[in-house]
């Protein structure tokens with residue numbers, strides 16, 4: 001189901017320095033997500049998005065808000081989109097909120113980081129080039145190199161092979177683009193073969209970075225949803241999770257250190273950094289209002 005809503009504010013300030021992408025503002029044009037990733041953290045109760053998988057809310061006044069908010073910002077910092085929903089979910093094809101927002105961001109000269117699992121981002125390549133005059137980075141979340149497994153884990157998203165192809169196309173057009181390799185799901189994706197396959201295809205596609213994290217988070221209703229999908233697709237695995245992680249929030253994969261080392265070696269071999277070059281936030285220089293003309297001296301009588 002899709003419902004239009006009016007939002008009050010669009011950009012929110014990121015609390016504290018963001019160690020992953022150097023984000024300064026967050027922008028969510030939608031609420032809810034059609035990609036239905038089985039591990040999605042946005043289902044957690046703390047975000048209060050009821051019916052996350054049943055309904056997507058469309059902020060129909062988002063671009064008007066952006067036009068109002070951007071000229072009032074004192075800091076030109078990176079606007080991140082894609083953490084609570086995917087800005088290129090299927091609905092974007094017809095609603096074009098991301099497309100319109102990028103046009104506005106380009107007009108006001110702000111930097112952007114996009115996180116997505118969709119090749120629809122290719123539609124906006126010309127706009128991304130304009131935004132990139134200041135700064136644009138497009139990160140694809142890729143946690144397996146296998147299309148069939150990806151379809152089980154991220155049923156509504158583009159196939160993994162389509163994401164690699166999109167990455168290759170963006171890279172060939174000079175857009176700064178790379179891979180976010182997280183979450184790495186315990187007992188499913190935490191193999192040396194999977195990590196090697198991702199790095200090799202990242203290299204072939206021209207990825208400029210790979211940002212990894214070897215584990216996942218689990219809490220309240222996100223955990224309940226994830227375990228129900230494990231029962232469906234990976235019978236018996238829930239019990240292993242329960243034994244190893246109990247009620248824990250942070251769930252690192254058992255061989256995290258070894259896999260980190262493996263990734264480091266592979267990235268070293270191909271010269272791929274494991275971090276992104278962020279845009280440093282800076283004060284917005286506004287044109288000073290013109291000085292009023294100095295009053296003319298009255299001619300002495």
Ligand code: SF4
Nearest residue numbers: 033036037040084085
């Ligand atoms: S794309 Fe991101 S926000 Fe959407 S369901 Fe997947 S993890 Fe959640």
